[in-house]
Amino acid sequence: MSYRVIVDSCGELTDEMKQSGMFVSAALTMQVGEYHIIDDETFDQADFLKKVAECPESPKSSCPSPEQYLAKYNCDADHIYVVTLSAELSGSYNSAQLGRNLYFEEYGEKDIYVFNSCSASIGETLIALKIQECEEAGMDFQTVIDTVEAYIEGQHTYFVLENLDTLRKNGRLTGIKALVAGALNIKPVMGSTPEGTICQKAQARGMKKALVKMADYVEQETENAREKVLAISHCNCEQRAKDFEKILLEKMEVKKSIIVDTAGISSMYANDGGIIVAI
Numbered sequence: 001m002s003y004r005v006i007v008d009s010c011g012e013l014t015d016e017m018k019q020s021g022m023f024v025s026a027a028l029t030m031q032v033g034e035y036h037i038i039d040d041e042t043f044d045q046a047d048f049l050k051k052v053a054e055c056p057e058s059p060k061s062s063c064p065s066p067e068q069y070l071a072k073y074n075c076d077a078d079h080i081y082v083v084t085l086s087a088e089l090s091g092s093y094n095s096a097q098l099g100r101n102l103y104f105e106e107y108g109e110k111d112i113y114v115f116n117s118c119s120a121s122i123g124e125t126l127i128a129l130k131i132q133e134c135e136e137a138g139m140d141f142q143t144v145i146d147t148v149e150a151y152i153e154g155q156h157t158y159f160v161l162e163n164l165d166t167l168r169k170n171g172r173l174t175g176i177k178a179l180v181a182g183a184l185n186i187k188p189v190m191g192s193t194p195e196g197t198i199c200q201k202a203q204a205r206g207m208k209k210a211l212v213k214m215a216d217y218v219e220q221e222t223e224n225a226r227e228k229v230l231a232i233s234h235c236n237c238e239q240r241a242k243d244f245e246k247i248l249l250e251k252m253e254v255k256k257s258i259i260v261d262t263a264g265i266s267s268m269y270a271n272d273g274g275i276i277v278a279i
Contacts, residue, residue: 003135004077008064008092009039010085011117011124012233012260023128024072026064026082028092028265033057039264049236049267061265063092069099073112079141080112081148083127085120086196111141115148118196121266122233123157123278129229156221157192158201160210161274189214211244211275218277219251228279230257235267235274244275254279 007013008026017023027040030048033055037048052059073080082100087093096114103110115131117124130151134144187210189202201217204210222228230248234241241259249257262276 001078001135001141002076003079003081003131004072004075005128005131006069006072006080006082006096007124007128008082008084008090008096009264010090010092010120010266011083011128012122012263012266013125013128014258014260017125017128020132022132026068026072026092026096028064028090029062030059030265031062032059043264045236045261045263045267061090063090063095066095066098066102069096070102070106073099073103073110074107078111079135079144080110081128081131081144082112082114083117083124083131084114085124086118086192087116088118088196089120089198113141113145115152116196118152118194119155119157119192119278121157121159121262121276121278122231122260123155123192123276125233125260126155126229126231126278127152153194154223155278156218157276157278158214158218159190159274159276160187160207160214161190162187162207189217191217207240207273211240212247214275214277215244215248215251218248218279222252222279225252225254225279228255230254230279231277232257232259233262233266233276234259235262237273237275240273241275244277248277 005023006026009028013023027038030037032051035051082096084092084096093116100112117127130148134147185206186203187207188200189210191199191201193199202213204213232241232245245257
């Protein structure tokens with residue numbers, strides 16, 4: 001059976017994923033001052049970050065429309081899976097579900113399933129790769145769904161950013177009381193909750209110490225690490241990502257480790273120097 005995996009553009013697609021033909025991206029859009037930017041193959045990260053730095057207003061994002069999802073469902077694939085960023089952080093999940101309903105109304109029933117990642121960025125990437133693994137193993141549609149939903153329940157996402165201004169201004173930090181003082185160079189270690197919201201795990205003075213604390217949390221909270229893929233995404237700080245990978249792999253053994261550069265909307269939140277981890 002043929003399949004397609006649609007990932008909203010908050011999730012990173014590796015070069016290998018793009019070349020496979022099995023994965024496609026559903027573009028979010030971003031508003032930076034007077035600039036309207038589409039998060040697709042035309043996205044220029046350096047120019048985008050420059051515009052964000054120069055704009056006095058907080059950038060805003062919009063999820064893919066139901067019509068965009070509908071158009072991507074209209075293909076020859078027998079099984080279609082969608083991976084969206086957390087429904088607690090974006091309307092992308094609901095939009096994909098509405099697109100699914102529109103497809104059924106217009107074209108009839110088809111095997112389409114929308115996964116709420118309860119994560120973002122590289123967490124979505126790992127879920128998309130898990131779908132591929134299940135399909136290539138010959139699982140039927142429902143078994144793929146059940147297996148991947150169980151995988152999502154066991155997945156953890158963590159991040160350390162240079163600052164939380166964009167997340168705070170866009171309301172993504174609801175319920176977090178301890179917003180730290182940038183003047184003191186305090187860096188929070190953030191993580192995802194099972195519901196897909198953001199929580200603060202810890203904080204440290206300086207990025208290096210914060211990354212060590214994040215590594216500690218990854219080690220402590222990961223079960224059966226040898227069976228799991230570790231994924232790290234970074235925004236313009238490849239060496240920092242490699243250094244973090246080294247710290248973590250000295251603590252634990254994993255099945256595989258990958259590092260990717262953030263793209264599009266993930267750059268908006270990670271800002272220069274941010275590290276995002278999923279396992």
